[in-house]
Structure formats: C-alpha cells, structure tokens
Amino acid sequence: MRYFQFCLVLLYRNLGAALYFCLDFSGWARTRWRQRSAACARRCKRSPTPEEHARSAIPPRRQTARTMLNMKLKERLALAISALLVFFTLMLVVDIQMDYGISGHRVPLHGRVRIGDDTDKGRSAYIEFRKRFLQKSNVGNSSREYEQSAPGETSGSAADTEPRTPAPPADRYEDLLKILHDQLQGRADNNPVVVPPHRDLNVLRPENPTIGEMEDLEPSINASNLERFQLKIAQHELYEDGEPLVDAVLKDMATAPVLHAEQKEGGTQLKLIIDYPNGVQALFKPMRFPRDVQTLPNHFYFSDYERHNAEIAAFHLDRILGFRRAMPVVGRVLNMTTEIYDVTEGDILKTFFVSPANNFCFHGKCSYYCDTGHAICGNPDMLEGSFAAFLPSSDIAERKVWRHPWRRSYHKRRKAQWELQSDYCDTVRTTPPYDSGRRLLDLMDMSIFDFLTGNMDRHHYETFKMFGNESFTLHLDQGRAFGKAFHDELSILAPLLQCCIVRHTTLSVLLKFHNGIPLSKVLRETMQSDPVSPILWEPHLAALDRRIVIILDAIRKCVQKSENPLQNEVNDFV
Ligand SMILES: Nc1ncnc2c1ncn2[C@@H]1O[C@H](COP(=O)(O)OP(=O)(O)OP(=O)(O)O)[C@@H](O)[C@H]1O
Ligand SMILES: [Mn+2]
Numbered sequence: 127m128r129y130f131q132f133c134l135v136l137l138y139r140n141l142g143a144a145l146y147f148c149l150d151f152s153g154w155a156r157t158r159w160r161q162r163s164a165a166c167a168r169r170c171k172r173s174p175t176p177e178e179h180a181r182s183a184i185p186p187r188r189q190t191a192r193t194m195l196n197m198k199l200k201e202r203l204a205l206a207i208s209a210l211l212v213f214f215t216l217m218l219v220v221d222i223q224m225d226y227g228i229s230g231h232r233v234p235l236h237g238r239v240r241i242g243d244d245t246d247k248g249r250s251a252y253i254e255f256r257k258r259f260l261q262k263s264n265v266g267n268s269s270r271e272y273e274q275s276a277p278g279e280t281s282g283s284a285a286d287t288e289p290r291t292p293a294p295p296a297d298r299y300e301d302l303l304k305i306l307h308d309q310l311q312g313r314a315d316n317n318p319v320v321v322p323p324h325r326d327l328n329v330l331r332p333e334n335p336t337i338g339e340m341e342d343l344e345p346s347i348n349a350s351n352l353e354r355f356q357l358k359i360a361q362h363e364l365y366e367d368g369e370p371l372v373d374a375v376l377k378d379m380a381t382a383p384v385l386h387a388e389q390k391e392g393g394t395q396l397k398l399i400i401d402y403p404n405g406v407q408a409l410f411k412p413m414r415f416p417r418d419v420q421t422l423p424n425h426f427y428f429s430d431y432e433r434h435n436a437e438i439a440a441f442h443l444d445r446i447l448g449f450r451r452a453m454p455v456v457g458r459v460l461n462m463t464t465e466i467y468d469v470t471e472g473d474i475l476k477t478f479f480v481s482p483a484n485n486f487c488f489h490g491k492c493s494y495y496c497d498t499g500h501a502i503c504g505n506p507d508m509l510e511g512s513f514a515a516f517l518p519s520s521d522i523a524e525r526k527v528w529r530h531p532w533r534r535s536y537h538k539r540r541k542a543q544w545e546l547q548s549d550y551c552d553t554v555r556t557t558p559p560y561d562s563g564r565r566l567l568d569l570m571d572m573s574i575f576d577f578l579t580g581n582m583d584r585h586h587y588e589t590f591k592m593f594g595n596e597s598f599t600l601h602l603d604q605g606r607a608f609g610k611a612f613h614d615e616l617s618i619l620a621p622l623l624q625c626c627i628v629r630h631t632t633l634s635v636l637l638k639f640h641n642g643i644p645l646s647k648v649l650r651e652t653m654q655s656d657p658v659s660p661i662l663w664e665p666h667l668a669a670l671d672r673r674i675v676i677i678l679d680a681i682r683k684c685v686q687k688s689e690n691p692l693q694n695e696v697n698d699f700v
Contacts, residue, residue, distance in 0.1 A: 243548035249318070250548050251683045252623035258683075259616055259676070298641050299678050305685070306634055318688045319681065322630050327564040327596060328362055329631060336360045337523050340592050350404040351375050355454075356518040361593040363450040364600075372445075376456040379408045379513040380657050384465040389474050389490050395432045395605070396490040396502065398466070400513060407516035410460075411437055411605055412502045412509055417663040421609030427582035428536050431495065432605030434512035435661050440579055440604030441514075442652050442661075443670075446645070448635055449571055452601040455514045457658030462486045462507040477501075510658055517600075525588045525600070531560070531569070532621045533585045544620055551625040559595040567629050568599040573621040574632060578645075578673050579607035580615055611665035614673055619680055626684035633681060636674055645670045 246253045308314035309322040323329040338344060338357030345354045351374040358365065365372055379402070386401035390409065398410040411434040421430050437455045444452035460466060463486065467478055478488040479498070486507035489496045502509065517525070531554045535542045544550040560566040576584055583606040587599045622628065639645040646667035653661040 247549040248552055249626045250624045251626055251687045252620055253548050255623050255680055255683050256616055299637055309630055319626050319684045320628060320630050320633055326629055331362050334360045334362050350406045351378055352406045352515055361597050363598055365450055372454050375454050375515050378406055380456045380458045387466045387470045394494040396492050396496055408513040410511050410513055412511045430606045430609055436607040437512040437604050438656055438661050440607050443649055444601050446648055451598050453515045455512050457656050458513055459508050459510045462504040462509045524591045526591045527586050527588050530584050530587055563596050570622050570628050571632055573619055574677055577618040578670055580610055581607035582615060608666045611669050614676055623680055628681055636677055640674050
C-alpha cells in the first residue's frame with residue numbers, strides 16, 4: 127500500500143508537467159502531420175519510384191532510431207514521461223491486485239493470478255457447484271423464490287407471511303450422516319472434507335482460559351452482569367452453552383435507564399454508544415425501515431443500509447448454531463427526546479429536527495446516509511433499535527483486526543482475487559494463520575453463518591490478541607445481513623466451496639436442523655423473547671431452511687469431488 131501511495135504522489139506531482147509535454151507533443155505531431163500531408167499532396171497520387179521503394183525498404187528499427195535522433199530534447203522528454211505514466215498506471219493496478227494482507231501477513235501469490243478460471247482445480251468445487259446451482263435456479267423455478275422484489279416492496283398478502291410448515295425433507299443426506307457416524311466410531315478419520323472432533327481445536331480445547339484468568343481480574347461484588355460476562359469470555363468462545371449471564375445482559379440492556387448517548391466514531395453508518403448505570407455500555411443501531419423492506423436491487427452490498435433487526439437475529443442464530451461468537455443483542459424502543467436528545471451533547475444535537483410528518487428525526491454525522499434525506503425518524507418520537515453488549519475495552523482485552531481473505535473488492539467494477547482464481551484456497555491454506563489450528567475452520571463456519579443470513583459485508587474480522595491465533599473469530603457487524611429473502615448469494619459460500627473443508631460439529635448441527643425441527647422454527651421461537659419481536663420477516667426465516675439444503679449440497683459435492691475428482695469433472699461436462 128505504501129508503494130501505491132508513493133505512485134499516487136508521483137503521478138499527481140508529474141501530472142501537470144506530463145500534460146504540458148503531452149499537449150506540446152501533440153502540437154509537434156500536428157506540425158509533422160501537416161508537413162507530411164503537404165509532401166503527400168505533392169507525390170502521393172502517383173505510384174512510388176524505384177528510389178522511393180528502396181528508401182522505404184530501410185529496416186523499421188533504423189527508421190525509429192533516426193526519428194528519435196531527429197526529435198528535440200523536449201519531444202524526447204515528452205515521450206519518456208508518457209511511457210513512465212503508462213508504467214506507473216500498470217504498477218498501480220498490479221499493486222492493488224496484490225494488496226490483500228494486513229496484520230503483517232501478505233499472502234504470497236506464487237504468480238498464480240489468472241483472469242477468470244472456469245474450471246475447478248484441486249479440491250475446490252466452487253465453479254462446478256455454481257454452474258449447477260445456477261442451472262437449477264433457472265430451470266423450473268421461476269417462482270417468487272428466486273426473484274428479487276422491487277425496491278421497497280413489502281410483504282404482499284397477509285397469507286404470504288403466515289408461518290408455513292415446511293414439507294418433510296426428501297433427502298436426509300444419509301451419505302453425510304454416515305461420515306459423521308463413522309467418525310464418532312473412530313473411522314473416516316482422514317476424511318479430507320469433514321474434520322473429526324478429535325482433530326478440531328474448538329472441540330479439544332487443551333486450554334480455554336478466560337479474560338479474567340489471563341488478566342488476573344475478578345469481578346468486584348458490585349460488578350455489573352456485563353462486566354462479569356466480559357471477564358468470562360474465553361479463548362474458544364464468548365460464553366458457555368447455557369450461560370445465564372447472557373439473558374441477564376440482554377435484560378439489562380432492554381430495561382436499564384439510559385444515562386448517556388454518544389455517536390460512535392468510525393464505521394460508515396450511524397451508531398450510538400449507550401451508557402447505562404454501573405458502567406454498562408451498548409452499541410445502538412437504529413431502525414430505518416419496517417422488517418419487510420429488502421435491499422434495494424441497485425444497491426451494492428457496500429451501500430446497503432444497516433438493519434437493526436439483522437443484528438438481533440444474527441446473535442440468536444449464532445447462539446442456536448452453537449458458535450457463540452456474537453455478542454448478545456436485544457431490541458428496545460427508545461424515547462428519542464428523553465433517552466437520546468436530552469442525554470447527548472455536541473454536534474449531533476444540531477442534526478435533530480421535526481419532519482413534515484411531525485416526527486422527531488436526526489441524522490448524526492457519518493460517511494453513509496447521515497443527511498436530512500436519510501434521517502432516522504421516530505414515531506413520532508419513539509425509535510426502535512438494536513443494542514449490542516459492548517466488548518471489553520481495549521485496556522482489558524485488545525483485539526486484532528484481520529483482513530478477510532475472501533473479502534469482496536468493494537468496488538463496483540473490480541473483482542477480488544478469489545473470484546478470479548479457482549485454486550485460491552491453496553494459497554490461503556498454506557499461509558499462517560490459516561495453515562494450522564482452528565482459523566481456517568472458523569472462516570468456514572463464518573462463511574456458512576453469513577450464507578444463511580445473506581451477509582456479504584465481511585471485509586474484516588477480529589480476534590482477541592491475548593489468546594493468540596488459536597482463538598475463535600468474533601462474529602461482529604451483521605448489520606447488512608437479512609437483506610434479500612428470495613435470493614441465495616452463493617458467492618458467500620466461496621470459502622467453503624473453494625477449500626472443501628468443514629467441522630464435523632458444524633455439519634452435524636446443519637443436519638440436525640435439516641432432518642429435525644427446522645432452523646426457521648427454532649429461531650422464530652427463540653426470538654419471541656425479544657422485546658421488539660417479531661424480529662424477522664417470515665420469508666427471511668423460510669430462506670434459512672432453503673439455504674441449509676444448499677450448504678449440505680455443497681458439502682456433498684465436496685465429498686464427491688474428494689472421492690472421485692476425475693469422474694466429477696467428466697460428469698460436469700456431459
Ligand atoms: N459490541 C461491540 N462492542 C464494542 N465495539 C464494537 C461492538 N461491535 C462492533 N464494535 C466495533 O465498532 C466498529 C464498528 O462496528 P460495526 O462494524 O458494527 O459498524 P459499521 O458501521 O457496520 O462498520 P463498517 O461500516 O466499517 O462495516 C467495529 O469495527 C468494532 O470494532
Ligand atoms: Mn458494517
């Protein structure tokens with residue numbers, strides 16, 4: 127990136143001079159052209175004489191050399207600068223392509239960048255699977271399932287939003303169940319796709335200290351539930367299965383008096399830090415739209431609005447799937463006057479106003495959607511939002527920010543490297559920290575989690591520094607999840623399909639929901655406890671059950687490919 131900045135500075139510094147020379151050069155070219163045209167007018171109409179023929183037979187290289195010698199110094203300079211400019215531009219493009227590692231890790235490229243691989247190489251099943259998936263969704267399924275609704279379109283008829291009992295699954299994935307069963311019996315140990323529990327550090331957990339133990343901190347007698355929760359965050363999970371502090375923290379955030387509100391710096395969209403008594407804090411994301419408003423079809427994932435209910439739903443989903451890597455999030459309705467306006471100060475106060483519909487609104491200051499046209503409005507001054515329990519401060523537990531290897535390009539015309547290179551995972555899996563331990567498997571879980579919620583906005587992820595690389599990846603920032611209920615974004619599954627590796631435990635949970643009580647039902651019921659329930663529009667819940675099937679298909683495809691790579695290649699071209 128430093129090279130990139132250097133190039134930019136050089137480019138801009140030289141741009142003026144280069145332009146001058148280029149213009150001057152074009153002047154020179156025009157004069158030459160005029161001279162040549164005049165000469166041509168004299169002789170072009172007749173056929174060339176033998177001497178002219180001989181003259182034109184001078185080798186082109188000598189001609190070029192002669193032209194160069196005839197040029198003035200200024201002309202030569204202009205040419206050199208133009209060439210330099212082209213060179214810098216080329217270097218710039220190469221630099222942007224190469225830059226995707228932070229935290230000291232630059233993944234070596236081994237000269238493997240290809241433009242648009244169209245067959246899967248090695249273990250990847252991404253391209254083959256995507257082809258089939260697209261065929262499937264094009265043929266015979268022209269129902270609403272795969273259509274994108276119009277901008278701002280709402281649910282349609284009431285019957286549409288009624289919970290429906292899904293039909294019994296036709297395919298129980300017996301082949302995948304058998305792998306799980308064999309692994310529990312100590313067989314299928316070396317399955318290249320499904321990692322058995324005794325080779326998974328998340329299950330083994332030889333050590334699992336908490337932040338409190340690492341920092342030698344004990345909660346005081348008056349410690350809040352959140353402080354106790356924070357000190358219990360461990361190396362391999364945020365909280366234990368069945369941890370009672372989770373519900374206690376949710377309750378505090380939903381009911382405790384709001385003492386102070388302040389806009390959070392950083393991030394692209396408006397968020398407030400809410401202070402409660404006893405040092406408890408939460409990250410507040412406001413409601414902008416009703417539940418059934420979907421991502422605008424012409425919006426890229428990076429310009430999509432954040433949805434407060436997506437944060438709430440994602441927390442519950444993360445918990446139900448047994449990951450326990452998302453901080454507790456709860457919904458609450460605030461009085462904008464007494465719980466925001468009266469308890470905040472500074473510039474944000476100047477952004478409050480009363481709308482033509484007599485609602486109380488504000489927009490704060492941020493880089494996306496913080497203006498009068500995109501204000502957040504109460505009804506008339508009651509505002510719903512999500513409250514995420516605050517992570518421990520960096521004094522206690524510093525976090526490390528990692529660039530996600532499967533990060534999107536965040537540019538409307540540019541593609542990321544993983545989209546161009548089908549064997550991209552080979553590069554990632556040989557690079558620390560993805561070459562050993564739990565990290566790569568965590569990214570597979572994250573890919574599954576994000577595919578279920580439709581979250582395309584996973585540019586970075588964070589871990590707690592004190593636990594080193596053998597620690598879980600936090601599931602932070604799900605604000606752009608649950609945007610499109612009728613579209614399944616297969617590219618979110620690219621990490622899984624390109625690496626073809628998954629935890630036994632994760633596959634087991636997916637199969638449990640697929641063959642047993644559907645995920646949509648469990649999540650719907652769990653979220654009923656939230657104060658602003660219902661949290662999700664029904665089609666988003668239905669999408670979860672549909673997407674589990676796609677994930678299971680993907681894992682099956684990976685297993686088949688690992689068992690018989692050649693045959694699958696052949697089949698795919700029949
Ligand atoms: N529960 C939390 N407690 C403390 N800090 C948090 C919490 N959740 C997120 N953060 C921090 O706040 C930052 C911004 O949060 P978040 O990513 O949700 O906002 P955002 O506006 O969506 O950001 P971006 O636009 O960059 O995706 C994160 O990078 C994270 O470090
Ligand atoms: Mn975000």
